[in-house]
Amino acid sequence: MKTYLFSFLLSIFFVTTLAASTQDSLVSYEDVTFSDENSVDSSQLTTVPDDLVFSDGQDSGQSQVDSTSIPNDTAGAVAPTGADGEDKSMWGIFIAGLLGGFAAFFMPCIFPMVPLTVSFFTKKSGSRSQAISQAFLYGVFIIVIYVALGMLITIAFGPEALNxxxxxxxxxxxxxxxxxxxxxxxxGAFEITLPSSFVNKIDAQSDKGGLIGLFFMSASLAVVSFSCTGPIIGTLLVEAATRGERLGPAIGMLGFSIALAVPFVLFAMFPSMLKSMPKSGGWLNSVKVVLGFLELALALKFLSNVDLAYNWNFLDREVYLALWIVIFGLLGLYLIGKIQFSHDSPLQFLSIPRTMIAILVFSFVVYMVPGLWGAPLKAISAFLPPIGTQDFDLNNLTLSAAGPAHTGGADANSRKHYTYFHSKSTIKGLDPYYDYDEALAAAKEQKKPLLVDFTGWNCVNCRKMEAEVWSSPKIRAMLNNEFILVELYVDDKVLTLPESEHYVSDKTGKTINTVSKRNADFQITKFESNSQPLYALLDNEGELLVPTSGAIYDIEKYGAFLQSGIDAFKAK
Known part of the structure; x- marks a missing residue:
């Protein structure tokens, strides 16, 4: 039974990272207030419905394009709604917290305490019903304590700072x-613990009777188990905070505390279940070690964000993959007992479930290996650096089958910011512009519609769209042959504007002094959105042809969205 726990722990890593893919990259613009000034003149739009809802980057599956304004075969174009994306993000954070709480329950600091705690309730209480009620309150107080911690994070930083x-x-x-x-x-390098004096004071308060005693008993569990739960809580709070959601930390802690509290309540209600619990032993430390490997793999994502935004160029895609291959390879070797750490007990035999889990880990390692030579690795592409950072890519040999990339009126290398962005950011086979005014001029010259892609280095959904949708020969051909494409990065930290081009935003009141800030200000001013990806199809005057759209992972639907813009452009 206990060996199945390792499969559960591996799922925590993937659910935590997948939770990130349900939330778009947000640009921090505190004090943003939208007004009618400088908004898009709706009279110039081509059949924009009255119930237009601006995109938040998620495909809600509901069409926002008036099906009567475009051919039937393109009526599937969508403009996602904001509430759907936020709900998905919150659910992702909650599930990650829930899995983290279940993992914490099987830690050496908590699991052995279950029989003692349940025994305390059953022996001290005068009846079974009283024992259950006390255990229930104990669980409620655990939830209150951890949710309060999440709320403190939000209050301390504020929603804008979290963004x-x-x-x-x-x-x-x-x-x-x-x-x-x-x-x-x-x-096993060291343990993270709270000061012993603080722990002793909390524990002393738990001896009091009534609700106060139960509350401090719950608090004692939180502080005594901190050496095991601290890293999990810290990781969850980091993930929740960097998702930019106002209540993200509290929602994450709600899931964590529910998973931690429910077993105590259930065992108090059904004490006979304690007999079926696996005995404490060396396997509890194995749970910690597995989580340690997963934490290490997750840490690289944050380092990659910095590397891309500041153009350090040392954590390229193949380097990132090599590190993941080594980390998960070592995890597989650990699972089969080939390596051990200082606190591990000898592994006398390899159980069948543990063997199966090791096979899954090694299979994942083998899956990643072709990525060193440019394989798209679509299952994890959202969490990898852009394919453009790959130094050696065998896919370059086959891109000609998708048709030639479009070229502007000037040599590509002479375009603004081309040499900076193109080599590492753009999916192979595309040749976009990186300056809006320059791209609009090219669109006028070539009499093509303009596709504006608001994107970012740290945008998980942008990478997923590029790997799963833009890599399709059908979509790539449409982008190359039917549109002038401009990619506007909103989170770059390197490119600055000449001092003569600095200005104060009418929307935010902030000084705009970098290329990325100008792109972000343009996005919220013209399209009233600050999430990525955002796709806008414009005519040669810079006016919307159809409503904007966020991420659409269905190739046919995204193709229909592009086709609706082409049809609207031709109808003008």
Whole structure:
């Protein structure tokens, strides 16, 4: 039974990272207030419905394009709604917290306490019903304590600051170091504990009777188990905070505390279940070690964010993959007992479930290996650096089958910011512009519609769209042959504007002094959106042809969205 826990722990890593893919990259613009000034003149739009809802980057599956304004075969174009994306993000954070709580329950600091705690309730209470009620209150207080911790994070930073964390290089680098420390702790290098004097004071208060005693008993569990739960809580709070959601930390802690509290309540209600619990032993430390490897792999994502935003260029895609291959390879060797750490007990035999889990881990390692030579690895592409950072890519040999990339009126290398962005950011086979005014001029010259792609280095959904949708020969051919494509990065930290081009935003009141800030200000001013990806199809005057759209992972639907813009352009 206990060996199945390792499969559960592996799922935590993937659910935590997948939770990130349900949330778009947000640009921090505190004090944003939208008004009718400088908004898009709706009279110039081509059949824009009255119930237009601006995109938040998620495909809700509901069409926002009036099906009567475009041919039937293109009526599937969508403009996602904001609430759907937020709900998905919150659910992702909650599920990640839930899995983290279940993992914490099987830690050496908590699991052995279950029989003692349940025994305390059953012996001290005068009846079974009283024992259940006390255990229920004990669980409620656990939830209250951890949710309060999540709320404190939100209050301390504020929702705007939480948004800013997702693209702030200093915070991302700090989170990388923090997760490495957590990983080292789980691997046995040291233990993260709270001061003993503080722990003793909390524990002393738990001897009081009534609700106060139960509350401090719950608090004692939280502080005594901190050496095991601290790294998990820290990781969850980091993930929730960098998602930019106002209540993200509280929602994450709600899931964590529910998973931690429910077993105590259930065992108090059904004490006979204690007999079926696996005995404490060396396997509990194995749980910590597995989590340590997963923490280490997750830490690289935050380091990659910094590397891309500041153009350091040392954590390219193949380097990132090589590190993941080594990390998960070592995890597989650990699972089959080939390597051990200081706190591990000898592994006398390899059980069938543990063997199956090791096979899954090694299979994942083998799956990643072709990525070193440019394989798209679509299952994990959203979490890898852009394919453009790959130094050696065998796919370049086959791109000619998709048709030639479009070229502007001037040599590509002479375009603004082309040499900076193109080599590492753009999916192979495409040749976009990186300056809006320049792209609009090219669209007028070639009499083609303009596709504006608001994107970012740290945008998970952007990478997923590029790997799963833009890589399709059908979509790539449409982008190359039917549109002038411009990619506008909103989170770059390197390119600055000449001092003569600095200005104060009418929307935010902030000084705009970098290329990325100008792109972001353009997005929220013209399209009233600050999430990525955002796709806008414009005519040669810079006016919307159809409503904007966020990420659409269905190739046919995204193709229909593009076709609707082509048809609207031709109808003018």
């Amino acid at each position: 800013e964390l997702s693209t702030n290089g200093i915070f991302n680098f700090f989170f990388f170091l923090l997760l490495v420390v957590f990983a080292a702790s789980f691997l």
